[in-house]
Amino acid sequence: EAGVTQSPTHLIKTRGQQATLRCSPISGHTSVYWYQQALGLGLQFLLWYDEGEERNRGNFPPRFSGRQFPNYSSELNVNALELEDSALYLCASSLVRGNQPQHFGDGTRLSIL
Amino acid sequence: GENVEQHPSTLSVQEGDSAVIKCTYSDSASNYFPWYKQELGKRPQLIIDIRSNVGEKKDQRIAVTLNKTAKHFSLHITETQPEDSAVYFCAASIYNFNKFYFGSGTKLNVKP
Numbered sequence: 001e002a003g004v005t006q007s008p009t010h011l012i013k014t015r016g017q018q019a020t021l022r023c024s025p026i027s028g029h030t031s032v033y034w035y036q037q038a039l040g041l042g043l044q045f046l047l048w049y050d051e052g053e054e055r056n057r058g059n060f061p062p063r064f065s066g067r068q069f070p071n072y073s074s075e076l077n078v079n080a081l082e083l084e085d086s087a088l089y090l091c092a093s094s095l096v097r098g099n100q101p102q103h104f105g106d107g108t109r110l111s112i113l
Numbered sequence: 114g115e116n117v118e119q120h121p122s123t124l125s126v127q128e129g130d131s132a133v134i135k136c137t138y139s140d141s142a143s144n145y146f147p148w149y150k151q152e153l154g155k156r157p158q159l160i161i162d163i164r165s166n167v168g169e170k171k172d173q174r175i176a177v178t179l180n181k182t183a184k185h186f187s188l189h190i191t192e193t194q195p196e197d198s199a200v201y202f203c204a205a206s207i208y209n210f211n212k213f214y215f216g217s218g219t220k221l222n223v224k225p
Contacts, residue, residue, distance in 0.1 A: 004156075033213070035215075041217065041218075042119075042202060042215045042216060042217040042218045043157070043202060043204075043213075043215040044215070045212055045213055045214065045215070048212065056212045058212070059114075090156070090157070101147060101159045101162060102147070102159065102213070103159070104149075104156040104157045104158070105156060106155070106156050107156065
């Protein structure tokens with residue numbers, strides 16, 4: 001069974017640009033979560049999508065947004081990039097809503113120059 | 114909102130010793146508490162989880178305990194091995210909100 005896959009592995013952008021990160025969940029999983037992990041820090045919850053809708057979001061500005069497609073894959077968009085957006089962005093998926101274990105992808109390393 | 118605090122931030126033990134990592138949470142509505150292990154450069158992996166209707170759960174050398182009254186939960190690793198060296202994260206969430214709050218992580222170093 002294929003795990004959660006994320007693309008690209010690395011992404012280099014400059015301040016003010018926009019970034020798009022992609023995630024494919026484990027087959028059968030309908031919930032997708034996005035986290036930001038800054039260097040040496042913990043995981044900060046960004047967004048939760050389930051059945052194509054945004055169900056919850058963390059304490060991040062509106063320039064962090066995303067969507068979930070009918071096949072349950074998801075993308076995270078970050079507009080007006082700032083230096084402090086440099087981090088590892090992790091996607092996770094779970095079977096159904098209701099506190100099911102999350103399975104993480106390898107992440108996308110976003111670097112802002 | 115929920116606030117999860119994790120201690121210690123670093124922990125060094127001798128191979129074969131036990132390791133204990135503690136987390137506290139603030140929202141009494143939290144009812145699901147997973148633990149993740151993240152090796153250097155790798156994805157976080159779920160190692161054990163506990164729901165609020167139980168006080169303890171074991172899986173071989175790993176156990177988690179939950180004290181709902183005191184709002185804290187702990188990870189216990191017995192007979193530690195060098196391959197247990199990693200960063201461990203605790204988390205708390207509320208059923209059906211699926212908004213997970215993670216602790217800041219504990220870097221465990223097991224010395225051979």
